[in-house]
Amino acid sequence: MFLAIKAVAALGLDYGRIPFEPFAHYSAAITLGATLFLAATLLLLALRRMFYQGKPIGHGGTWGCGFTQPTARMQYTGSSYAASILAFFRPAAPLEEIHPPVAGLFPRETHYHSHVHDIVERHLNCLVVVPIVRLFDRLRWIQHGDIHLYIGYILLAIVVLLFFV
Amino acid sequence: MIESVMLWVFALVSAPLFAGIIFKVKAFFGGRRGSPLLINYYTLIKLIKKGSVYSSSTTFVFKLGPVVNLGTIVTALFFLPIAGHAPVLSFNGDAIFVLYLLGLARFFTIAAAMDTASPFEGMGAAREAYFPIICEASIFMILILFYRLTGDLTLGAFLSGGQPFGLWQTAGPPLLFVVIALFIILLTENARVPVDDPATHLELTMIHEVMVLDHSGPDLAFIEMGAFLKLFFYSAWIARLILPFELAHPLLNLLLFSAGW
Incomplete structure (x- = not known):
């Protein structure tokens, strides 16, 4: 993209007033940071796989403090x-x-x-x-x-x- | 450069120790002997040795949460000037980049918590989404102040070398408030006492702890490690502001101080 911008700037169409250079630096730096993050995450994923090698992995219900039979009406919703x-x-x-x-000791509904x-x-x-x-x-x-x-x-x-x- | 990388490794290795010091100081003020200093290392090793139990309602998002969480904070530490040395990496605007990285970590923690379909964890996630709204606004105000003072938006420019000392000279009073604000942010972001209590195990009162209820084994170790590093990140920041002198490691002093809370 920056090649294209440079090519257009060379034509002298007065687009040169917009400073593209800092933006190029920012996006390059952010890409570098994102790449680092991705690399770190992939490394950690590999590490995680290593840690789980030959380990027992169980499956069960979500831990719920005795909350074992939820229905859709009892869910934690978006508005909550x-x-x-x-x-x-x-x-x-x-x-x-x-x-x-609610009114009374045994409110109806x-x-x-x-x-x-x-x-x-x-x-x-x-x-x-x-x-x-x-x-x-x-x-x-x-x-x-x-x-x-x-x-x-x-x-x-x-x-x-x-x-x- | 090599020094910076070494300090980064030092941060990774020592973060659990600092959290251990906090435990120790808390125990001291509570009149107890407390757990050994290296308790967090033992915990991490214990967790790594274990297997895991996954809820049948979870998907890959749940497993991705801890990894991304730790990945972001490890990356964020690249940009943090530790003990006054230049950070490993630095570019103009990295302060904002780092804050958004931490935001990404938060997003994945919340997503993982919601993935369990547990109402408790939903409550924790709601609080985790709510408190940072206030925290992030104040952090950005602090960044604006620093930007006005230094004309730069890099953590390196704020905290490395003799810079914090210069900041105190040019803008002492506001910086005092910055330190207080940052300390409150530290307590909130790291789920510490007046905001949250990592020691309670009553789901309804917790923020961070309740979101990780369903994690176990190495996944929980990743989360714990992420929490230690996050604590390190914020306290290194405050430590540099409180003790802007060219000491070897002013971090120690700060963590003792922060633990007294």
């Missing part, structure tokens, strides 16, 4: 995973929880529902979309359907443009 992060970013990601409090609102979606509508729609509603009279007046608009536009262009 994100819960603490969402709590921290609550101002930016308003979380709505619908959870009626309850439900829990949570939804993270998109702050952009929420505020874009009331702050931007609604005012603009209202404004254009007010300007509806311009679009009246009279073809003669539309031609008049075009003429007016051309006359106005004559002053500026």
Whole structure:
């Protein structure tokens, strides 16, 4: 890629102002680092294979502290995973929880529902979309359907443009 | 160069010892005799000698986690100036590269934890994803400060030679806060006492330990080794800032200090 850039730069098309050299250095250095990491990982994989040579390898259920028969309803879900992060970013990601409090000693049934609102979606509508729609509603009279007046608009536009262009 | 490589090897070999010193100091302040200094080496050897039990719900991601974890931190140590010597490798921007390497390690640890399908490990993974959000932001603030001071973005430029001493002279007060912040980051990243307690075995209170519950044998040894090296990485960083003098190995002093916590 850098060969191509050099070739283009030689044509003198004024692309030379963009300093490619530092980027070339960065990407070369990052590639070197990544290669090192890959080499280290491969080496460790080989080491791991060596360590496991002739070792007993068992299989069993996930360790669960007596938690032996989970169902899909009991799983740790994506929203549980994100819960603490969402709590921290609550101002930016308003979380709505619908959870009626349980009543009585033997509550029959309850439900829990949570939804993270998109702050952009929420505020874009009331702050931007609604005012603009209202404004254009007010300007509806311009679009009246009279073809003669539309031609008049075009003429007016051309006359106005004559002053500026 | 040879010196730097030797120091890198020294870091790899001595990291478990420093973690052992922390144990010892903790035991001392707790009024106990504590485990022997070389306890971590014994643990590593014991773990390597063992076989493993894998959960039937895990895939190759679970096995890849420990290897990538150790691989990243070993690579990150290449860029760390140890005890004031130039690092083995250095390029402009390597500080950011190293932080992202550690981020990669975190990603794989979390992925491995999630791979077990255990809710406990999911909780640990959630915390592991949550705390570094705050830590990384503060580390990047520190990097910005260092960049403003030195005009460079390499760990070598911040920490090697007489550089930290110069930093103290030009910007002492902010550097004091940097040291405090880095120390808190060290405690968080390495799952140490006020944030996490590596000694508890109550899954609900743990962060790092709970994520490695299902690892065993050599895999666990890799994870432990990665944790020791990570501790070394952060403490070498702070040690250079606290003791910017041209001593042989200021690391020792720091680890004693950090363990008193």
